[in-house]
Amino acid sequence: MSVQTPVSSDHQLARLLQIGVVLEEVVEARAAKHAKELEDIDDDIRGLLTEAAEESADHRERIEALVEGLDAETIPFGEIQTLVEQRYESDQDFDGVLYDQLCNEETAYKFYDDLIEAIEASEAEFSIDRSVLLDELASIREEEETGVEEVTTLMEERE
Amino acid sequence: MNTANQYLKAIYLVQEIEDGPASTGAVAEMLDVSPASANEMIGKLENDGLCNHEKYKGVDLTDDGIVRARDALQNYCIIERFLVEVLEVDDFRTEAQQLEPVIDETVAERLDTIIDRQPQCPDCFDADDDVCALLELEADAAD
Numbered sequence: 001m002s003v004q005t006p007v008s009s010d011h012q013l014a015r016l017l018q019i020g021v022v023l024e025e026v027v028e029a030r031a032a033k034h035a036k037e038l039e040d041i042d043d044d045i046r047g048l049l050t051e052a053a054e055e056s057a058d059h060r061e062r063i064e065a066l067v068e069g070l071d072a073e074t075i076p077f078g079e080i081q082t083l084v085e086q087r088y089e090s091d092q093d094f095d096g097v098l099y100d101q102l103c104n105e106e107t108a109y110k111f112y113d114d115l116i117e118a119i120e121a122s123e124a125e126f127s128i129d130r131s132v133l134l135d136e137l138a139s140i141r142e143e144e145e146t147g148v149e150e151v152t153t154l155m156e157e158r159e
Numbered sequence: 160m161n162t163a164n165q166y167l168k169a170i171y172l173v174q175e176i177e178d179g180p181a182s183t184g185a186v187a188e189m190l191d192v193s194p195a196s197a198n199e200m201i202g203k204l205e206n207d208g209l210c211n212h213e214k215y216k217g218v219d220l221t222d223d224g225i226v227r228a229r230d231a232l233q234n235y236c237i238i239e240r241f242l243v244e245v246l247e248v249d250d251f252r253t254e255a256q257q258l259e260p261v262i263d264e265t266v267a268e269r270l271d272t273i274i275d276r277q278p279q280c281p282d283c284f285d286a287d288d289d290v291c292a293l294l295e296l297e298a299d300a301a302d
Contacts, residue, residue, distance in 0.1 A: 012257055018246060019262070019270070026269055075245065083245070083273035107269045111262075118261045 007115075007122045013133075014072035016115055020063045023111055025080035027104040028056035033088055034097045045097065048154060052101060052147065059108075059140050066136060069128040098155050105147035112141035163209075164231035165190065165259060166200050170210060170218050171228035172286040180217030232281040235259055236291050237267040240274045243294060252289050 007013050035041065035049040064074050116137050119130070126133065169189045173181035187197035201218055204210045209224035220228055238258050242251040262270075277283060277293050285292040 007261070012254075015246075015248075015254060015258065016261065019241075019258075019266075022245060022273075023266070023269055026273060030272075080245075080273065087272060103265075103269070107265045111266045114261050114263060114266075 007118045008124045010070045010127050011072075013119070013124075013126055014067055014070040016118075017063050017067045017070070018072065018074055020111060020115070021060050021067065021074045022080055023108055024056040024060040024063065025075070025077050026084060027108060028053045028060065028077070029081045029084040030088070030100065030104065031056065033084065034100070038097065041097075044154060048101065048150065049097070052104070055143060055147065056108075059143070062136060062140065066128060066133060071127070095155075095158075098151060098158075102148065102151045102155065105144055105151055109141060109144035109148060112137050112144060116141065162200065162260065163204060163207075164227060164234075166197075166204060167209060167220065167224055167228040168231040168235060170201075170204075170220055171225065171232060172284075174218075174220065175286045177217075180213070180219045182217045183212075186218065229281055230264065232284055234262065234264055234267040236280050236284060237271050237274065237276060238262055239290060240276055240294055241270045243296065244274050245270075 007016065031049045031053040035046055035053070038045075041049075060077070067074050116134060119134060119137075166186070169186050170181045173185045173189060177185065183197050183201060184194055186201070187194045190197065201210065201212050204224065205212050209221055209227060211219045211221060213219075235255060239251050239255045242248040242254055242258075248254055277291075280291065283291050283293045290296075
């Protein structure tokens with residue numbers, strides 16, 4: 001055990017980005033599953049879930065491109081989808097689904113925020129351009145922030 | 160990033176191993192930091208009411224310190240198990256330590272939705288082996 005800088009090499013950066021990909025895959029799989037399982041869901045929630053799944057797929061592809069630049073691989077979506085299916089709890093009501101979606105968006109935001117902070121604190125040189133990396137992560141973080149606001153608005157409308 | 164949580168977890172584990180107060184030297188060794196750094200952080204934790212430090216005796220976590228240490232240990236277990244079960248990382252102990260400061264509990268909770276963690280976590284953590292005693296490792300290749 002040691003207190004170390006978390007991002008001091010290509011390998012460590014790739015590992016963190018791989019985790020980002022998995023988080024996006026979890027969001028994508030859970031949002032798609034919710035939209036499918038809940039038959040009498042209203043259009044607003046269905047629209048939100050569909051959009052969330054699409055946005056996560058887009059984020060995943062953008063992070064995968066960064067991981068590729070580091071000469072590493074990512075976990076295929078199908079594998080994560082299977083794990084989500086295996087442990088999915090289907091007895092969630094609408095509030096539960098919205099809350100789950102809020103957690104998804106907040107978690108992704110927090111992850112990118114911490115990752116950006118860790119990269120900025122690191123003096124390591126990476127195989128991919130640092131400014132391209134930080135710009136891409138900041139852009140994704142901003143979209144996650146918007147996602148949090150969208151879910152919060154929808155939840156407030158239902159109170 | 161939360162170095163304080165890493166210290167709390169280390170003190171908790173050293174206390175388990177030593178079955179009593181943790182010596183600052185053992186805490187420093189576990190975290191691979193200098194005794195001076197360990198003493199400084201332990202002083203901060205004591206000011207925050209998370210531990211009590213008596214010279215020549217060692218460090219004892221308070222009830223609040225134990226709660227935070229156990230949460231940190233649970234996060235660490237999630238990271239280790241995730242690395243083994245999902246990413247299939249051989250050197251998962253080293254990598255979990257590197258990831259620990261940047262994977263906070265919110266993120267760990269999401270990773271927890273796709274791993275097979277047991278309800279008794281973190282009581283099943285083996286401090287000597289730095290891994291959950293219930294985690295099945297393929298032929299223990301990582302040792």
